[in-house]
Amino acid sequence: MSNDVVVELEGVRKCFGPRVIFDDVSLSVHRSEVVAVIGPSGAGKSTLIRCINRLNTFERGVIRALGHEVYGTEEGKPALKRDELRELRTEIGMVFQTFNLFPHLTVMKNVMLAPQRVKGLSEAQATARALELLEMVGLSHRKDAHPRQLSGGEQQRVAICRALAMEPKVMLFDEPTSMLDPELVGDVLATIRRLALDGMTMILVTHEMMFAKEVANTVVVMADGRIAEMGPARQVLSAPKTERARSFLERVLPHTDGGGVTDVRTHPQDQGGPIAGPIDSIGGSALWSREADEEELL
Amino acid sequence: MSAIALYTGEMLDGAVITLELTAGATVVSLVAGAAGAVGRLYGPKALKTFVMAYVETIRGLPAILQLFILYFGLTQFGIDISAYWAAFVWLCLYGTGYAIEIFRAGLQGIPEGQHEATAALGLTRFEAMRRVIIPQAWVAMLPALTNFVVLELKNTTLLYFIGVQDIMFHARLGVSNSGQPLVVYGIAAGIYVVMNGTISRVGGLLEKRAAIAR
Numbered sequence A: 001m002s003n004d005v006v007v008e009l010e011g012v013r014k015c016f017g018p019r020v021i022f023d024d025v026s027l028s029v030h031r032s033e034v035v036a037v038i039g040p041s042g043a044g045k046s047t048l049i050r051c052i053n054r055l056n057t058f059e060r061g062v063i064r065a066l067g068h069e070v071y072g073t074e075e076g077k078p079a080l081k082r083d084e085l086r087e088l089r090t091e092i093g094m095v096f097q098t099f100n101l102f103p104h105l106t107v108m109k110n111v112m113l114a115p116q117r118v119k120g121l122s123e124a125q126a127t128a129r130a131l132e133l134l135e136m137v138g139l140s141h142r143k144d145a146h147p148r149q150l151s152g153g154e155q156q157r158v159a160i161c162r163a164l165a166m167e168p169k170v171m172l173f174d175e176p177t178s179m180l181d182p183e184l185v186g187d188v189l190a191t192i193r194r195l196a197l198d199g200m201t202m203i204l205v206t207h208e209m210m211f212a213k214e215v216a217n218t219v220v221v222m223a224d225g226r227i228a229e230m231g232p233a234r235q236v237l238s239a240p241k242t243e244r245a246r247s248f249l250e251r252v253l254p255h256t257d258g259g260g261v262t263d264v265r266t267h268p269q270d271q272g273g274p275i276a277g278p279i280d281s282i283g284g285s286a287l288w289s290r291e292a293d294e295e296e297l298l
Numbered sequence B: 001m002s003a004i005a006l007y008t009g010e011m012l013d014g015a016v017i018t019l020e021l022t023a024g025a026t027v028v029s030l031v032a033g034a035a036g037a038v039g040r041l042y043g044p045k046a047l048k049t050f051v052m053a054y055v056e057t058i059r060g061l062p063a064i065l066q067l068f069i070l071y072f073g074l075t076q077f078g079i080d081i082s083a084y085w086a087a088f089v090w091l092c093l094y095g096t097g098y099a100i101e102i103f104r105a106g107l108q109g110i111p112e113g114q115h116e117a118t119a120a121l122g123l124t125r126f127e128a129m130r131r132v133i134i135p136q137a138w139v140a141m142l143p144a145l146t147n148f149v150v151l152e153l154k155n156t157t158l159l160y161f162i163g164v165q166d167i168m169f170h171a172r173l174g175v176s177n178s179g180q181p182l183v184v185y186g187i188a189a190g191i192y193v194v195m196n197g198t199i200s201r202v203g204g205l206l207e208k209r210a211a212i213a214r
């Protein structure tokens, strides 16, 4: 893995009013790294990734992303200029739990809007890009539909296309599958997996522990207002070192016997698994197809 | 019978004035109302407070009292304003107060997630408003806007009290001359029904179109 850091948080504190949501959060995300953020509800996972593209402000510390340096709202620190904020946001894609597609626009127009209005792409260029992305997620036949005519899973894949159409260098996902019916989760996860294989840098808040274990290089466990544990995905999920991470994982995975996630799969990571090729370029981490597992869900 | 025809003709002349005032005041109120709502929601604190106070005043005072204060008050200050223009100004002021509330509700009804999605994509505030927020708010506001135009039109009947020669003015005249209130007021009612019915129909068509376009 190349060592360039794409996103870096240093001593970040976030409060809502008098309430400290988290404090002293530090984290580095490298190019093509996939970081999964897990933790109990209310731990501040969403808030954390929303600080990265400044949908939330933060009170202390600094976040460096793609060459931009954003400080908390502390006195004496430089404020972020509006244009720089917009530039930062165009380089960071975000996918929301509730999709947030534009209901008055067709699928195509949802994907084309920002490339045209922010990047100044021509109609033809934006159309070509949108079609290519919709093709990738298997939705080109739905291009003229309106969001409400789509299933949740389809909407979320369109939302991913909408973000990708800006050619972001980092993608943020906030529980992209938690609003979906179980049988629709697989398609969205497949899209995210595909992005991981293509080397997209991603920070992903998720409750899909198995998916995190498969796709993420790093897992961050947030709890009690701080990062309780952070490390290689398989290690944190299978054998958490801290009591806090262990107790959380026990609760979300009650079938395990105290040792975190039991790895039921048979492919040892070193043998590479059934997919060859691009996986090797993703930081040599454990990435293999879980198509079989998902078929069981369908 | 020909007398009734004469009064009907005069009432139709009055209808032109009613429509003129309604249309003009509606346009002004909608533009000012949209601006006021944006100021109320996104403007600096002083502006917010001003817009809120304005809306409360318009909503709180009886319509006829507002009209009298404006018309007779201005005259007392030596400002010579014709009944017609006083009427127009009042309809605009009154309409703006209500239009602000309609636009505010419409804009606030758009979920926060829509704003966040535009922000996350790097759209400017202006582009977000223009391409995403207002088009959606517009659809949601259409029924209220239709009501609003009907209300403005019905408000013009109050202008009779300051001597504007609208439908009501001619109807009253016709009644006292002919002594046939049921017939003359009935005709006046018919004219209002046609006008407001047309407004509702246009509103309905716009809603239908918006529903298809969505």
Ligand SMILES: Nc1ncnc2c1ncn2[C@@H]1O[C@H](COP(=O)(O)OP(=O)(O)OP(=O)(O)O)[C@@H](O)[C@H]1O
Pocket (backbone or CB within 6 Å): A016, A021, A039, A040, A041, A042, A043, A044, A045, A046, A047, A048
């Ligand atoms: N806009 C806000 N104003 C005040 N408090 C907020 C706001 N947004 C979030 N919070 C609070 O901050 C805390 C962290 O919220 P956050 O949404 O980041 O949690 P989370 O880890 O994403 O939880 P979940 O898994 O339920 O999505 C919560 O206690 C929440 O109530």
Ligand SMILES: [Mg+2]
Pocket (backbone or CB within 6 Å): A045, A046, A047, A174, A175
């Ligand atoms: Mg959350």
